[in-house]
Amino acid sequence: MTADATDLSLVRRVQRGDKGAFDALVLKYQHKLVKLVMRYVRNPAEAEDIAQEAFIKAYRALPQFRGDSAFYTWLYRIAINTAKNAVVSRDRSPIEYNIDRNADESYDMQGRMKDSETPEALVLTDEIRSVVNAAIEALPEDLRTAIVLRELEGLSYEEIAAAMDCPVGTVRSRIFRAREAIDRRLREVFEGGLGRAEELG
Amino acid sequence: MNEELDSQLSAMFDDELASAECELLARRLSRDAELKARWGRYAVIAATIRAERGVRLNARVARRVSVLVGSEPTLAAHSLPRRSARRWWRPVAGAAVAAGVAAISILWLRAQAPPGGAETAAPLAAVIPSRVASPSETARPASAPAGADRYVVPPPARAAMSVVPATELANYVVAHSMFSPPVARGNLLSSFMTSESGGTVAVSAESAQDPPRDAQSNPR
Numbered sequence: 001m002t003a004d005a006t007d008l009s010l011v012r013r014v015q016r017g018d019k020g021a022f023d024a025l026v027l028k029y030q031h032k033l034v035k036l037v038m039r040y041v042r043n044p045a046e047a048e049d050i051a052q053e054a055f056i057k058a059y060r061a062l063p064q065f066r067g068d069s070a071f072y073t074w075l076y077r078i079a080i081n082t083a084k085n086a087v088v089s090r091d092r093s094p095i096e097y098n099i100d101r102n103a104d105e106s107y108d109m110q111g112r113m114k115d116s117e118t119p120e121a122l123v124l125t126d127e128i129r130s131v132v133n134a135a136i137e138a139l140p141e142d143l144r145t146a147i148v149l150r151e152l153e154g155l156s157y158e159e160i161a162a163a164m165d166c167p168v169g170t171v172r173s174r175i176f177r178a179r180e181a182i183d184r185r186l187r188e189v190f191e192g193g194l195g196r197a198e199e200l201g
Numbered sequence: 202m203n204e205e206l207d208s209q210l211s212a213m214f215d216d217e218l219a220s221a222e223c224e225l226l227a228r229r230l231s232r233d234a235e236l237k238a239r240w241g242r243y244a245v246i247a248a249t250i251r252a253e254r255g256v257r258l259n260a261r262v263a264r265r266v267s268v269l270v271g272s273e274p275t276l277a278a279h280s281l282p283r284r285s286a287r288r289w290w291r292p293v294a295g296a297a298v299a300a301g302v303a304a305i306s307i308l309w310l311r312a313q314a315p316p317g318g319a320e321t322a323a324p325l326a327a328v329i330p331s332r333v334a335s336p337s338e339t340a341r342p343a344s345a346p347a348g349a350d351r352y353v354v355p356p357p358a359r360a361a362m363s364v365v366p367a368t369e370l371a372n373y374v375v376a377h378s379m380f381s382p383p384v385a386r387g388n389l390l391s392s393f394m395t396s397e398s399g400g401t402v403a404v405s406a407e408s409a410q411d412p413p414r415d416a417q418s419n420p421r
Contacts, residue, residue, distance in 0.1 A: 006214070009227040136250070157212075
């Protein structure tokens with residue numbers, strides 16, 4: 001087992017012309033990248049646009065990626081540069097001087113309007129959060145501990161095994177079962193609830 | 202869905218799957234829409250547990266990127282071998298450039314430096330000032346040519362054996378030294394002193410200490 005083997009195997013496939021493998025990389029990192037970009041821009045819609053641009057830049061630059069660093073580290077740098085450039089070009093854009101004394105308020109409203117262009121999305125986000133959190137709460141103690149140590153603390157299976165005093169295989173099984181239990185609830189939301197499963201795919 | 206496959210997918214998502222299995226599953230993941238959707242939900246679960254604030258969990262980034270990448274040209278399948286071949290040449294080219302620069306530097310330095318080299322230039326330089334500053338020679342006859350007292354045969358560099366220039370050649374240079382500028386004269390003398398060409402003769406340490414006849418008979 002090698003570090004970053006997952007990403008590297010997907011990257012190699014993309015480099016060989018398999019575009020579908022790039023989808024998997026984007027699915028894995030889109031939330032992380034949007035969160036990263038939001039350090040530079042506050043508007044979630046703008047952050048998504050920048051993240052999208054970063055992914056496209058990464059795809060185009062992928063033939064030059066040699067795997068010297070982790071894929072996410074490489075992607076991280078591209079996203080940071082894209083976000084910085086976006087902020088600079090936005091700051092250089094012409095300023096409209098015909099804004100009256102309520103400018104701040106109107107600008108803020110515009111920002112909110114842009115954010116609220118998908119109000120259902122925000123509702124869905126809240127619903128997803130509540131469903132996932134409820135599903136985690138409902139998990140047996142050992143499954144919940146394993147998934148939380150993995151996702152929240154970022155521990156490896158070996159470290160979790162040491163912490164929980166169990167074999168690595170058991171950790172793998174517990175994390176998988178925890179994910180399956182949460183995913184079952186999540187699918188109900190996407191398929192039966194708001195029917196937006198395709199937006200994740 | 203096969204439970205073993207899902208279990209592998211979960212391990213792969215955590216980067217805890219063996220490389221060989223990873224390769225196989227990556228191939229399937231890139232083609233299987235259902236597997237890909239599950240993979241995407243695993244990412245949602247992870248983002249939710251990490252409570253990534255401000256992130257819309259139904260982010261459409263993936264779908265939009267997928268559409269855009271679909272319109273991009275497919276990355277060339279042959280790009281990897283060509284790149285690795287180019288990579289093989291990089292250090293070789295770098296080494297060749299470095300060697301070239303080093304060779305040019307050495308040649309340039311040799312052209313700039315006196316022919317005698319650093320090893321003999323230092324003793325010669327050490328001898329000349331002491332000779333000039335010698336109090337016994339400060340009183341020089343008016344008829345003596347300027348700078349004639351600078352022509353000094355340096356002491357032997359090695360104790361046992363030493364290399365000195367051919368006597369005739371040294372005498373010639375010393376005799377005509379009044380017509381050459383001091384710097385050129387010094388360089389020429391250094392060259393003779395250290396020359397290892399056929400025109401030089403090896404003498405014992407004792408005889409090497411004796412200066413050439415012309416130099417000794419130089420009027421002061």
